[in-house]
Amino acid sequence: MAEQEFEPAVALVDLPQGRMRACTIGGRSVLVCHTKEGLHAVDNICTHAYARLEEGRLRGHKLECPLHGAVFDVRDGRALKGPAAEPLPVHRLRVHDGQVEVALDPAAPPQCAEY
Template sequence: MNWIKIATVDQVAEDESLAVDVNGHQLAVHHTEGEFFVSDNICTHQYALLSDGFLEDGCIECPLHQAKFDLRTGKAMCAPATEDMKVYEVKTEGNEIFVRF
């Protein structure tokens, strides 16, 4: 599948996340530790926007019940989440951020 531009680097400050809608998919772009990551924006435990969560140690923490997910693998790191989140391949070119499904 082709790369899709979803944001620009200057839209996502370090240690922040940005909600984006790509062809009906709710995604979150995360910027932490100098890297960008893209995941589904909905927590797998209960409906909450991960883009409103807290980034730390390569993980995103859900703002509702503090479930944590690894940004590289999507693995659910602690309860109450038991289902991994989906993560996507991401790249930057210049000031643009791209995702591939």
């Protein structure tokens, strides 16, 4: 499969530790999280139903969905607490010239649609 391109997501200066920022990369809604352990890029749409995770809470490396309270680990996308069972897709990330850039996981399934 072709290597995914890195695309600019957010300026690092706009993303202090403990914060998260949603962005659209290649038509996909992605959430960049800055934790004590570093930067992480995951899908911004919950795998349980349609909810934008940017409206939830980031505590350490745990991201809580605003709709039904599922909790994900932003480091690897694991679902730590239901009702979500599927992990969040995790995307590659790098910092280049003060810009956080994201390369989508080519194996990520389609995002849950809004309905």
